[in-house]
Amino acid sequence: METLAILQAADLVKTFAGRRVLDGVSFTIRPGVITGLIGPDGAGKTTLMRLAAGLLVADSGSIHALGRDSTLDSLSVQALMGYMPQRFGLYEDLSVQENLQLYADLQGVPEPERAGRYQELMHMTGLAAFTGRLAGRLSGGMKQKLGLACTLVRAPELLLLDEPTVGVDPVSRRELWVIINRLVQEQGMSVLISTAYLDEAERCQEVILMHEGKILMQGAPDRLSAPMTGRTWAVTVLDKKLRDVQAELTGHVVDALVQGDHVRLVTAKNSTVEALRALPGLESAQIKAVAPRFEDGFIDMLRAKSSLRRTRLTDMPALNVAADSLPVIQVEQLKRSFGSFRAVDGISFQVKRGEIFGLLGANGAGKSTTFRMLCGLLPASSGSLRVAGLDLRVAASTARSRIGYMSQKFSLYGSLSVTQNLEFFASAYGLSGQARKRRLIWALDEFELEKQADQLSSDMSLGYKQRLAMACALMHQPEILFLDEPTSGVDPLARREFWQRISALARSGVTVLITTHFMEEAEYCDRLAIMAAGRILAMDEPAAIKARAQTLENPEPSMEDAFICLVQQATQMKDST
Amino acid sequence: MNNIRGGARMRLTALVRKEFLQIRRDPSSIAIAFLMPFFLLVLFGFGVSLDADHLPVALVAESPSLDTADFLASLEGSHYFAAHYARTMHEAEQDLRSGKINAIVHLRANFAAGLRQNDGTPIQLIVNGVDANTARLTQGYVQGVWANWLARRAQSRGQELQMPVQLVQRVWYNSEVKSRNFLVPGLVAIIMTLIGTLLTALVMAREWERGTMEALLVTPVTMTEILLGKIIAYFTLGTGGMLLSVGLAVWLFDVPLRGSFWLLLACSSLFLLAALGMGLTISTLARNQFVAGQVAIIGTFLPAFLLSGFIFDIDSMPSVVQFITHFIVARYFVSIVQTLFMAGNVWSVVLPNVLALALLAALFMGITWKKSRKRLE
Amino acid sequence: MLIRLLALIRKEFLALLKDPKSRMVLIVPPLIQLLVFGYAATFDLKQIPYALYNEDNSAISRELVAAFDGAPAFHRVRTLQAESEITPLLDSRKILLVVHIGQHFSADLLSGRSAPLQVIIDGRNSNTAMIALNYVSDIVQTYNTKWSAAHGLSAPPARLESRAWFNPNLESSWFFIPGIVGMLTLVTTMLVTALTVAREREQGTFDQLLVTPFQPAEILLGKALPGFIIGILQGTLILLIATLWFHVPLLGSLPALYTGLALFLLSSVGAGLLISSLAVTQQQGLLGAFLFMVPAVILSGFSTPIANMPQLVQTITLIDPLRYFLVILRKVFLEGAGFDVLLNQLWPMALIGLVTLSLANWLFRNRMY
Incomplete structure (x- = not known):
């Protein structure tokens, strides 16, 4: 049966400042299903979305939504579709109800239908209790759901969602998917969603894989995972850190990933257990075959396009880890209030030298506030904190050269080129002359920024910005590294490279404190603290934390399951008291 | 068809309501609209004046006599001067140099004798010419004192003063020649130019920067409606500020309002539209708050202050500069308010200026409308 | 220490001048404005x-x-x-x-x-x-x-002989053009300083700066110097135009004039940075810039003499750095003044600069947002 196309593109080309962002893209999307638009940064996902919504004009080619030309007939296309931009398009100084009403008015929702529609949407998104709250005061997850509610206020036939789950915690992500599935099943809506989370791709009926402005593949997600059968393995080695196992394997296999209590391997060709034993460090390993996932196929496909090098990070200071066991970071009963709001409510933890310590939590859990206090950007209301034995807020300014800091916004000077940014931060830490030159060459090489050396940092894609931000934070070879959501919105390939570097740094004795939304990244940490509402709910090694969520129905919970379980327990406890 | 028009009205109402909610939540707009005119007008209304009073003057009489005392007493009696005696010319010159005094009135040793000679005696007046305007005023005031003194002296001797041509001056519209009467209405125009522009200079840029424009653009709303929503909201706010300023001018500073209040209100509205239009144009073209802010700093205050005819006479400027003043919104409004306040409903002044304001408003709105298409590029 | 500082200054300059749009905004309008205003600002009536x-x-x-x-x-x-x-x-x-x-x-x-x-x-x-x-x-x-x-009528017994020192023909543009130099310098420093910290705060780079070993004072210096240097360069250019193009006589001591310019820049850069560090958003920074700039110009004695103002307002003008700089400009240009006469104008500007800069310095680290 020939199904009608709800969105159809033919040979789309779009250039920005001489760069082909879309390079002859053609596809057809079926109605009534969820289609995922997947690809690394700079693949052209957002541009494609905007073209479909009639917000941009293509250089050549055409795009038709709901049978109408998006470019020529943009008003009537927009009247039939819903589009949620990356930052949700909310007015932060308007309340939830006011935002909803604004979009209802703009979309021309008839008055009699409204009360029912509002109620339905508020119920669906779980925002019913917060209608009076300003949108700016909502957590990231709630904002995202409100953005969705505003987009849905007049039920559209086609829903476009541009990276709706970036920077949103796992609980909220799960809830969003429940809502989207219901929309498709109950109302027959068609959804096009772009995402950097590959596990989300598997929830789509169909995916479009994009890379550098071209479509690599379109079809059901298992079209990507099925060919990987026989190439995916789980490996454990006794007496060895999984991270180290992974590091040794990188470069020898397509992909190596720490996952729970094992390292997950993807080999280039069909392989056998015996053949795998020949790989470095696997002589005595336990190896078993596992089912392939979408992500394996994705990585395999992209690896063929752009090679991932094994990171070197050779000249890191070889700190003697065993020599001192004193904690590098020491936090005790740390509190911070803003007015009557307690952002951080008495937390304590310690981080040892060479340890990767993760802070996990939903938006607004207090992670960033904790970070800002540790870095000396914000005074604590009470409690004590020591970083390398000092309180950075009052310590001499040179003490700050022992830390590196990378914030979630990748705070770079947009009007400066890559080299200029690197030089600036190197000089900021007092490097000069030959030393600075050496570090500059190292950074350009290590982070593969040579080609972009003279590009303005504001013109780079998110993945490159993240690399540059990290390079800047490492120019002075700090012994402690603070990373605040360093992988938010960054695609899986870039994330893998990033974690390789972090592991290498930790091996050389650098202490790393990191916050993240990606639950699978939590697996890389030596220890984790899960935060909610300014408190630490649990602090332990990843495996131990997951063990807490073990139930009969779910004997092998993922980190995400564990996280959700802990947060829900905490909410229930709060509700019952 | 009716349905669509109904939809447009609903969308517009929604946009206006949205702007008002945002204004209410962000006190800085309200501060711009009400606090700023109040603060600036009170400060300047009291502070700015071109009427020199109590000008510090040194009097030097080389050989004091009844005659010198008579002349100098009439200087001391004038409220225009704060006169004091200096012992020597040297001392007085020092004071003039250091800026302690504005002028020296110097009577030579032979003053009394010279008075009785046929060709008269000189009275030397030395002014500090750096501030040419004050210097000229000083000269004028001294001249007045001198003429009065001559007349009184002649009268006391039963003579009539021989002045072949006697200047009789009549100052219309502002018979007391109070500079506040023209400065305050002018200030209203300058301040409202700033406020009108500032209110809107960042609003479009902000929608682009915060990503809300993208969400608006995919709704059935048209660009005209978005712009209208902003104009209506900020127009209302600006009108509030305008009424406050006019009220202050009339009741606090006693500037006579001789023309019709309603005509003033109508002209103000048109002027506000032009000023808001200028802000929207800046905002739309810049699309970036930093650049929009910079352009607003450079492009609004000094041109309005210097080129509007607020204090500097436009007719005396070179023709190239006069041409440039035609693009200054404040220029037309300064002319209108000065006339409406002091002269009354003079249609021959109001109409051409109103026409020019309407043209400028249309020009700015046109540029804004043209440059804000429903696209992201 | 010096290397760090140099890097910071270099960065500020790049951030200001790299973008051709900002470069234009900084250089072209002041020159055009000087020419236009130079002709416009006069009380001499023609025709x-x-x-x-x-x-x-x-x-x-x-x-x-x-x-x-x-x-x-x-x-x-x-x-x-x-x-x-x-x-x-x-x-x-x-x-x-x-x-x-x-x-x-x-x-x-x-x-x-x-x-x-x-x-x-x-x-x-x-x-x-x-x-x-x-x-x-x-x-x-x-x-x-x-x-x-x-007609052989007797002359009046006394006649008035007027002379004007420093400006014999009482050309009011001689009075205003030096004033415009001061105003344009003020506008440029506001342009360079008033939005910078707020912009870095909005973009998050300010935090990044605070975690480096920079001391607040160094950051302050880094932010202040570009405004200072650009102000000096632009001031020089404007002074040249004032003397060579408008033929305003420049009689006094150049060192005194430049000392005045430097101290004025110090105080106005201080005011700009204070506004900037108080503001959380660029909108607030812009509002602050106007709330400082407009009174600073109108109450400076540029167009209406300070002596004409009521006592209370005259007291307020004491904190207006432009007030002092205008006196210096006019005295040096037309009266040929040197340091001795200007001392009373110099120290208040230095004081204003010191106070505003120290406040800004304190706010860098202690302003919560």
């Missing part, structure tokens, strides 16, 4: 439009009329036939004044009586009106002297 209403029409009255027509300051646009024409002309601002010579003008003069010459003037701009009346009075004086001499 005052006037109407003549001559009811006398004798050779004697025509002589007086010729005196007006011969004066470059006056431009006759109308010759009236009836009194009723006066009101509409004045109302519509087509003319500034009417010179009215009565029927008996020549008869009065010839018979030795004082002949009245009526001048009706538009007082809507009272300042312009006063200046124009001054001009009229000059013409009448000259005419009187000539008439008295020609």
Whole structure:
């Protein structure tokens, strides 16, 4: 049966400042299903979305939504579709109800239908209790759901969602998917969603894989995972850190990933257990075959396009880890209030030298506030904190050269080129002359920024910005590294490279404190603290934390399951008291 | 068809309501609209004046006599001067140099004798010419004192003063020649130019920067409606500020309002539209708050202050500069308010200026409308 | 330490000047504005439009009329036939004044009586009106002297001899152009400083800066120096134009002038950075810039003398750095002043600079947002 196309593109080309962002893209999307638009940064996902919504004009080619030309007939296309931009398009100084009403008015929702529609949407998104709250005061997850509610206020036939789950915690992500599935099943809506989370791709009926402005593949997600059968393995080695196992394997296999209590391997060709034993460090390993996932196929496909090098990070200071066991970071009963709001409510933890310590939590859990206090950007209301034995807020300014800091916004000077940014931060830490030159060459090489050396940092894609931000934070070879959501919105390939570097740094004795939304990244940490509402709910090694969520129905919970379980327990406890 | 028009009205109402909610939540707009005119007008209304009073003057009489005392007493009696005696010319010159005094009135040793000679005696007046305007005023005031003194002296001797041509001056519209009467209405125009522009200079840029424009653009709303929503909201706010300023001018500073209040209100509205239009144009073209802010700093205050005819006479400027003043919104409004306040409903002044304001408003709105298409590029 | 600082200054310069749009904004408008304002800012009237209403029409009255027509300051646009024409002309601002010579003008003069010459003037701009009346009075004086001499009338027993020091022809543009130098310098420093910290806060780079070993004082210095250097360069350019193009005499000591410029920049950069570090958003920074800049200009004595202000407002002007700089500019340009005379203007600016900069320095780290 020939199904009608709800969105159809033919040979789309779009250039920005001489760069082909879309390079002859053609596809057809079926109605009534969820289609995922997947690809690394700079693949052209957002541009494609905007073209479909009639917000941009293509250089050549055409795009038709709901049978109408998006470019020529943009008003009537927009009247039939819903589009949620990356930052949700909310007015932060308007309340939830006011935002909803604004979009209802703009979309021309008839008055009699409204009360029912509002109620339905508020119920669906779980925002019913917060209608009076300003949108700016909502957590990231709630904002995202409100953005969705505003987009849905007049039920559209086609829903476009541009990276709706970036920077949103796992609980909220799960809830969003429940809502989207219901929309498709109950109302027959068609959804096009772009995402950097590959596990989300598997929830789509169909995916479009994009890379550098071209479509690599379109079809059901298992079209990507099925060919990987026989190439995916789980490996454990006794007496060895999984991270180290992974590091040794990188470069020898397509992909190596720490996952729970094992390292997950993807080999280039069909392989056998015996053949795998020949790989470095696997002589005595336990190896078993596992089912392939979408992500394996994705990585395999992209690896063929752009090679991932094994990171070197050779000249890191070889700190003697065993020599001192004193904690590098020491936090005790740390509190911070803003007015009557307690952002951080008495937390304590310690981080040892060479340890990767993760802070996990939903938006607004207090992670960033904790970070800002540790870095000396914000005074604590009470409690004590020591970083390398000092309180950075009052310590001499040179003490700050022992830390590196990378914030979630990748705070770079947009009007400066890559080299200029690197030089600036190197000089900021007092490097000069030959030393600075050496570090500059190292950074350009290590982070593969040579080609972009003279590009303005504001013109780079998110993945490159993240690399540059990290390079800047490492120019002075700090012994402690603070990373605040360093992988938010960054695609899986870039994330893998990033974690390789972090592991290498930790091996050389650098202490790393990191916050993240990606639950699978939590697996890389030596220890984790899960935060909610300014408190630490649990602090332990990843495996131990997951063990807490073990139930009969779910004997092998993922980190995400564990996280959700802990947060829900905490909410229930709060509700019952 | 009716349905669509109904939809447009609903969308517009929604946009206006949205702007008002945002204004209410962000006190800085309200501060711009009400606090700023109040603060600036009170400060300047009291502070700015071109009427020199109590000008510090040194009097030097080389050989004091009844005659010198008579002349100098009439200087001391004038409220225009704060006169004091200096012992020597040297001392007085020092004071003039250091800026302690504005002028020296110097009577030579032979003053009394010279008075009785046929060709008269000189009275030397030395002014500090750096501030040419004050210097000229000083000269004028001294001249007045001198003429009065001559007349009184002649009268006391039963003579009539021989002045072949006697200047009789009549100052219309502002018979007391109070500079506040023209400065305050002018200030209203300058301040409202700033406020009108500032209110809107960042609003479009902000929608682009915060990503809300993208969400608006995919709704059935048209660009005209978005712009209208902003104009209506900020127009209302600006009108509030305008009424406050006019009220202050009339009741606090006693500037006579001789023309019709309603005509003033109508002209103000048109002027506000032009000023808001200028802000929207800046905002739309810049699309970036930093650049929009910079352009607003450079492009609004000094041109309005210097080129509007607020204090500097436009007719005396070179023709190239006069041409440039035609693009200054404040220029037309300064002319209108000065006339409406002091002269009354003079249609021959109001109409051409109103026409020019309407043209400028249309020009700015046109540029804004043209440059804000429903696209992201 | 020095390396760090140099890097910081370099970065600030790059951030300001790298983008061609910002470069344009910084360089072109001040130059254009100096030229335009230099011509616009003058109280000297040229081509005052006037109407003549001559009811006398004798050779004697025509002589007086010729005196007006011969004066470059006056431009006759109308010759009236009836009194009723006066009101509409004045109302519509087509003319500034009417010179009215009565029927008996020549008869009065010839018979030795004082002949009245009526001048009706538009007082809507009272300042312009006063200046124009001054001009009229000059013409009448000259005419009187000539008439008295020609008809053997006795001169008045005392005559006024006026001299103006420093500016013999009382050209008001000599007064205003140095003032414009000060105003434009102020605007540029505001442009460079008032939004910078707020922008870095909005973009998150300010945090990044605070976690480096930079001391707040170094960051402050890094932010202040570009404004300072650009101010000095631009000030120099504007000074050159003022002397070479507008021919304003520059009599005083250049070192004194530059000391004044440097201290003025110190104080206005301080004010700009204080505004900037107080502001959380660029909108607030912009508002702050205006709330400082507008009063600073209007109350500086640029156009209306400070001495004319009420005491309270005069006290307020003491914290206005432009006030001091304008005095320095005018004194150095026209009066040839040196350090000795200017000391009283220099130290207040240094004090303002010190206070604002230290406050900004404290706010860098302690402003919560």
